[in-house]
Amino acid sequence: MLKDVVALVTGASRGVGRGIALELGNAGATVYMTGRTVEEGRSTARLPGTVSRTAEDVTRLGGQGIALRCDHTDDGQVQAVFDRIRQDQGRLDILVNNVWGGYEHFSDGTEFWNEKGFWSMPLARWDKMFHAGVRAHFVASALAAPMMIDRKSGLIVNISSFGAQRNDRGVAYGVAKAADDRLTGTMAYELQEFNVAAISLYPGLVRTESVTNAAEYFDLSNSESPQFLGRAVAALAADPNIMTKSGQVLVAASLALEYGFTDIDGTQPRPLTVDEA
Template structure:
C-alpha cells in the first residue's frame, strides 16, 4: 500500500464525511496528508459537529500514514496563502489537492424557490461551496504545477448527467453550488493541461456520513434499521468507498484520461476493482436514476 509514497496531498475540508475518508486512504497509500478545516478540538465551526481535523489526522496515522492538521478558513485568503507557504516550506511540493470544502448543510432550505429561500443563507452557500474552492486553487495550484502528474479533485454531489437537470425538491443555491464543481473541473483541466496535471469532479453515492447516520438515528453497525423509513437507503455506501476510489485514481499513472470529467465512486470502483467495506460494490447513481426516480420498489439487486 505504498503507491503514493513520496506524494504530498492536501485535503481541504477534511474534517468529516467522504473528505475524511479520502485523507485516510491517501495516507494509507503512502502520501503525506495535510488536513485543513475550521473545526478543531478547541472549537467548532458553524457546522457545529464534533468531528475535528485532529481526529482525521489521528485516523490517517492509525492507517499507517503521515498527517498534518492545520486549522484554516478557506474563505480567508490570508489563511490559505499562509497554508500554501507552509506546505511549500515543509514539503516543497503538492501532488494532490482534494477540494472538499462545504459546511453549508444548515442553510439548505429544501423545497423553497429562490424568492422564498433566505437570500443570506443562499449567498453563504455560494461562499462556502464556490468561493472557498476558487481561493484554494488560486494559492495551492502554483505548488502543484511545479511537477507534472498533479491531481485536483473537486468534491460534488451528483454526476454531471444527473445535475444536468434541476433536482426537484432541492433549492437553487444548493443546486448551483454543487453543479459548479463540474465547471471547476472542466476549467481547471484546461488550465492545468500544459503542466500535465489532472482535474476532476468527484461524487460519492448516497453517503453514510456521520451526519447522515445521525439524521436517521442509526450507526454504521445499525444503518439498515433506517430502511424501514427510507427503503432506498439500501444503496448507501460508506465514506471509505469514496476514499478507496480517490486513492486508486491518484495512484493511476493514466489518470489524465479522466481530466475534465465528473466521476463517481461507483464508476471508479468498476474500473479499479474497488469494493466497499462490506465487500459490495454499490452503483448509487445508476440505482437512483433507474430505480428510485423511476418509482420502483427498493431493490439493490444488480446495483451493489
C-alpha cells in the first residue's frame, strides 16, 4: 500500500512511535526512525526497546527500516537526520512527530505522585514538555517541509492527546498538547497551497510498555495497541483526499471506523469523547 513511500517516525524505540514505524513498514514503506536508545538496557526511562530493534522489525515485516540515533533537543542532530534522508532518498513523504519529553518524572525518582497542583511541579517539567515536545515537532516539521513542498505532496502527523482539551491532565501537559494542536492548524494553513497536509492524531489508551507495566491501575477493556496508531497513519497516507482532513484533530479509533481497519488482535476500539478520555 505504501511501497516507494519514504517516512520518518521520531521517537520510535518503543511505545507509539515503534507501533507506527512497524505498521508503515508492514505497508511496504521505507521508514527512517529516530531514538536515543541504541543498546538494550540503556533507556533513560528504564524500559525495554531500542530504535535499532524497531528498524530490524520494520525490515522483517516487509519495509525498509533505518535507525538513526538522535536527541531531538539537539538541533544539530536533528539536521543530520534530515540531511541523511535527503542524501539517501532525495524525498520525504511522511513525517510522524511522535517524540515527546517531560515524562522523566515517571522514572527519575521525583515525587510525581505527591504533587497537588502546578505550583508543586518542578519548573523544569514545563521546559521539557515544550523543548523536547512542541519545539521538537516544530523543528522536524520545518526541516521536512522543504522536501515535501518541492514535490507538492506530503503528510505531517503530530501525535497529540485528548489532554489538549481537558483541564485535569496537568498544566504543562495540557498547555503543551494544546500548543501542538495549534501548531498543526497553523502549519496546515501555510502548507495548503503546496498540497502538504498536517494533522493532529489522538490515540485512546495505548498499551505501551509503561501502561502494561502498570496494568492493574488501568481499565484496558477499550485500549489500543501501539500498532493501531500506525494503521491510522498508514490509512491517512494512502487516502487520495487527505487534503480535506488537513488542519484537523482526528481520533485514531474514529479513523478505524471510517477506513475499515481493526486493531492487531481483531478488536474495534471504541472512539472516546473528550469527557471519557
